[in-house]
Amino acid sequence: MDPCLRRDDRKNMQPYNHKQIEKKWQKKWEEEKPFKAEDFSDKEKFYCLVEFPYPSGDGLHVGHVRPYTAFDIISRKRRMEGYNVLFPIGFDAFGLPTENYAIKHKISPVDATKKNIANFTKQMKSLGLSFDWDRVVNTTDSDYYKWTQWIFLQFFKNDLAYKTTMPINWCLSCKIGLANEEVVDGKCERCGGEVEKRDKEQWMLRITEYADKLDKDLDKVDYSERIKIQQKNWIGKSEGVEINFNSEEYDIPVFTTRIDTIFGVTAMVLSPEHPLVMKLVNDDYLDEVKEYVEKCKKKTDIERTIVEKEVTGVLIGASATNPMTGEKIPIWIADYVLAQYGTGAVMMVPAHDERDFVFAKKYGIDIKHVIALSHQEAKLDDVYTDEGYLINSGEFDGLTSQDARIKLADYVEMKEYGRKQVNFHLRDWVFSRQRYWGEPIPIIHCEECGEVPVPEEDLPVLLPSVEHYEPTDTGESPLASIESFVNVKCPKCGGDGKRETDTMPNWAGSSWYFLRYIDSKNKEAFADDKKLRYWVPVDWYNGGMEHTTLHLLYSRFWYKFLFDIGVIPKECKSEPYKKRTSHGLILAKGGEKMSKSKGNVVNPDEVIDDCGADIFRIYEMFVGPFEQPAEWDTQGLGGCRRFVDKVWSLQERISENVDTEKDVEKLLHKTIKKVGEDIEELKFNTAVSALMILTNELVKLALDSDRGKEKVSEDVFKKLVILLAPFAPHLAEEIWENLDNKKSVFKEKWPEYDKELVRDEKIDLIIQINGKLRDTIKVSADISEEDAKEKALSSEKIKKHLEKQEIKKVIFVKGKLINFVV
RNA sequence: GCCGCCGUGGUGGAAUGGUAGACACGUUGGACUUAAAAUCCAAUGAGGGCAACUUCGUGACGGUUCGAAUCCGUCCGGCGGCACCA
Numbered sequence: 001m002d003p004c005l006r007r008d009d010r011k012n013m014q015p016y017n018h019k020q021i022e023k024k025w026q027k028k029w030e031e032e033k034p035f036k037a038e039d040f041s042d043k044e045k046f047y048c049l050v051e052f053p054y055p056s057g058d059g060l061h062v063g064h065v066r067p068y069t070a071f072d073i074i075s076r077k078r079r080m081e082g083y084n085v086l087f088p089i090g091f092d093a094f095g096l097p098t099e100n101y102a103i104k105h106k107i108s109p110v111d112a113t114k115k116n117i118a119n120f121t122k123q124m125k126s127l128g129l130s131f132d133w134d135r136v137v138n139t140t141d142s143d144y145y146k147w148t149q150w151i152f153l154q155f156f157k158n159d160l161a162y163k164t165t166m167p168i169n170w171c172l173s174c175k176i177g178l179a180n181e182e183v184v185d186g187k188c189e190r191c192g193g194e195v196e197k198r199d200k201e202q203w204m205l206r207i208t209e210y211a212d213k214l215d216k217d218l219d220k221v222d223y224s225e226r227i228k229i230q231q232k233n234w235i236g237k238s239e240g241v242e243i244n245f246n247s248e249e250y251d252i253p254v255f256t257t258r259i260d261t262i263f264g265v266t267a268m269v270l271s272p273e274h275p276l277v278m279k280l281v282n283d284d285y286l287d288e289v290k291e292y293v294e295k296c297k298k299k300t301d302i303e304r305t306i307v308e309k310e311v312t313g314v315l316i317g318a319s320a321t322n323p324m325t326g327e328k329i330p331i332w333i334a335d336y337v338l339a340q341y342g343t344g345a346v347m348m349v350p351a352h353d354e355r356d357f358v359f360a361k362k363y364g365i366d367i368k369h370v371i372a373l374s375h376q377e378a379k380l381d382d383v384y385t386d387e388g389y390l391i392n393s394g395e396f397d398g399l400t401s402q403d404a405r406i407k408l409a410d411y412v413e414m415k416e417y418g419r420k421q422v423n424f425h426l427r428d429w430v431f432s433r434q435r436y437w438g439e440p441i442p443i444i445h446c447e448e449c450g451e452v453p454v455p456e457e458d459l460p461v462l463l464p465s466v467e468h469y470e471p472t473d474t475g476e477s478p479l480a481s482i483e484s485f486v487n488v489k490c491p492k493c494g495g496d497g498k499r500e501t502d503t504m505p506n507w508a509g510s511s512w513y514f515l516r517y518i519d520s521k522n523k524e525a526f527a528d529d530k531k532l533r534y535w536v537p538v539d540w541y542n543g544g545m546e547h548t549t550l551h552l553l554y555s556r557f558w559y560k561f562l563f564d565i566g567v568i569p570k571e572c573k574s575e576p577y578k579k580r581t582s583h584g585l586i587l588a589k590g591g592e593k594m595s596k597s598k599g600n601v602v603n604p605d606e607v608i609d610d611c612g613a614d615i616f617r618i619y620e621m622f623v624g625p626f627e628q629p630a631e632w633d634t635q636g637l638g639g640c641r642r643f644v645d646k647v648w649s650l651q652e653r654i655s656e657n658v659d660t661e662k663d664v665e666k667l668l669h670k671t672i673k674k675v676g677e678d679i680e681e682l683k684f685n686t687a688v689s690a691l692m693i694l695t696n697e698l699v700k701l702a703l704d705s706d707r708g709k710e711k712v713s714e715d716v717f718k719k720l721v722i723l724l725a726p727f728a729p730h731l732a733e734e735i736w737e738n739l740d741n742k743k744s745v746f747k748e749k750w751p752e753y754d755k756e757l758v759r760d761e762k763i764d765l766i767i768q769i770n771g772k773l774r775d776t777i778k779v780s781a782d783i784s785e786e787d788a789k790e791k792a793l794s795s796e797k798i799k800k801h802l803e804k805q806e807i808k809k810v811i812f813v814k815g816k817l818i819n820f821v822v
Numbered sequence: 823g824c825c826g827c828c829g830u831g832g833u834g835g836a837a838u839g840g841u842a843g844a845c846a847c848g849u850u851g852g853a854c855u856u857a858a859a860a861u862c863c864a865a866u867g868a869g870g871g872c873a874a875c876u877u878c879g880u881g882a883c884g885g886u887u888c889g890a891a892u893c894c895g896u897c898c899g900g901c902g903g904c905a906c907c908a
Contacts, residue, residue, distance in 0.1 A: 051908095053908095054907090056908090092908075095907075095908065096906085096907060096908085097907075097908080169906075178906080179906040179907065180904095180905080180906055180907080181906075181907040181908095182906085182907085183906095226826055226827060229825080229826065230825070230826055230903075233824090234903090234904085234905090236825095300904095301904080301905085302823075302824090302904065303823095340905095355823095426905090427905070429905080430906070432906095434906095435906090506908065507908085510908085544902090544908090545827080545903080546902060546903060547908080548826085548903075549825090549903065549904075549905075550903085550905065584901095585901085585902080587901090591900075622834090622846070623834065624835060625835080627827090628828070628901095629827095629828085629901065629902085630834075631834070633847075635833085635846095635847055635848070636833095636834065636846070639845090640846085642846090642861095643846085685834095685835070685846095686835095686836070686844085688845080689836080689844070689845040689846080693845070764841075766840065766841055768841090768889070770888070771840080771889030772889085773840090773841050808888090810888095811840095811888055811889080816840060817840055817841085817889095819840080819888055819889065820888090821888045821889090
């Protein structure tokens, strides 16, 4: 059953025909381009950014509609408020799904992308989104990725791009490298075969160089709190001590944030990948160690760090010395220690660390308590991870954990056992993929000169057409098989060189796209300086919560780097986004994600066809709080359709020169206030609700007018239409035109509310006894405590409740309530 | 496992320290209609009462407060992220 089908039997008026009306206005917007942003203007600028879509073959998702509509509303409102608004859109088109789609359907990714972008464009236009279509960017366009490559070269020249060996997922039967997503439960998604880690030379970006800045500068920006916390935790700044434990001729540094527990160390644990493992291992233990290391290759980092599943480890038959105590302790390897973090080695303090404790219990390692809560001794068989006072720690006994950390860090430095160290959880960014559908990395390998950057004037390095897009069974990118691409002269010495055949990850193009919108057609530079100075920073950036740690951090990093090397003018701020918010996902009915395999996908084209874009937009705004996930409910569309119908039918029930009742006037101004404020706070659901309340009130008045009372004032109705316009732009334009207005409703000023009219003179005063509601009385809003008390006590209900009770205390909240404590 | 978010009627949600359930869906009853649809009107958290009214109620338990859906603690459940999906 289609909830949007409707028949209208009203005699005089044409029923609301969304197809005709929406087409009419979309055509007009297409021709007249009223949403084109001006470079430079006397108006204040407002750069409003939504994450650009990945143009998949499935087309636009109803989940896209939510943020796009929300920020279309904000953009339209800001224009009405007199801002020069930049609201651009583009396509993030490189990546795995398109490549896999191309392989499956035996078409080129270029053609697939072209087709998908055309479809997405059509769909977005049919939603009436007020994007500036003249600035569209496409990350797979060589005019675009030329500059992605150019930025990579700047990283390279500034020593922030380097090559190193990193493990990749390798399918033993397909013999190809796999993305993490293609590994399901440790098996290859395509063939179900075994997957293991295999080392591969990879390009890296030194994002850790910017870790501190990325952390600190979060204080300068207006991101929602949960986003800031997630980023901070991801960067994971921790201050501690790096201290050397000596073993034979090697120093093994460990990093710890709990140097106060140093006297409780009873073993040392290395990650299985630690370079010293094979050097220190005792021959008697060699087989076991090798077997263990092999096993670890098959686990993901997440599996490795789950404590309760099962911690495992083996002895390597060597020992290390705790520099503070001179004690010899055994060395273990265990997969819960990750090679990438810290030094890849930890000191084991089972008494005061959860994972160490579990490990020590399992393998019978000594547990030595050195921190106690106050003067009580900790229970001997327990783990205590909080702070406390040092015990069993020699001359440091009795200090608090906090003091001990300071004293011990100084002591360690003085004795040259180690040094204070700030560590980050953040790791450098693996920047190469052995895939076809990405930006070629613009580097040439020369036997004589090493890694040589492609000269900037030779950019872009074009992605050549190939026969096969499949990854190769040598682990190389498909580009490696194209000799004309690979074999080039070294730009430095002119000798024989080989082009880098790895491509960049999808994240590359999206790390700077917001800068390209500013000057999307510039052939000389990635963007003009003056335009950058005008538009940067982005005033408001909205995207998915799922991009908080990767894309958002990556793009902040790229921007900061470009800013530091002077490519971004120094008049711009050091942060790209002033404000960042995030939307909730649209889920299928039942709270599940929409997916083709589950068959629960809602196609936006069908919704537009049945109900029209305006009803669709209102529905998505009304469905629930913007920042929380929401479930799609087809029946909900019906309610929005009824609302639109009511507004539409009000058109012919209005007349000029009507005296509006005070109550209606007050409601109008409260609505103006509420809708305006709610839009700014992303509370679109309650904004729509406020518009419904006003509409219902006007409908009631209109019905009364049929019975001889006054009609609805045109002025009030016009205000309603203006408030509704950002939500339902086609409908509003059409009604506006019907009301004999020559100009677009979006040329109107956003209404202001009258403070006097918003204030209530009379309120319902809540009367509570012991915090429980017992009565309400109508009183003037500024009633004094004495008067309120007197009035409250004269209420019959209250008298009854207070019988034989003694009033101990009276709490009065002005304009709200009075509470008697008995 | 770690980090973040969320948990309220039959349903989506509103209320973020002060009247729990705005607005909307659904359901039931009524009006209009030959009938249906559409539209309009009324009722609608649960229990008790003829009624006035009253008791209970915001995932669970505990705490803070005159007063807690809201703040704190523990637990349970769901969702997002965990670095090669985008």
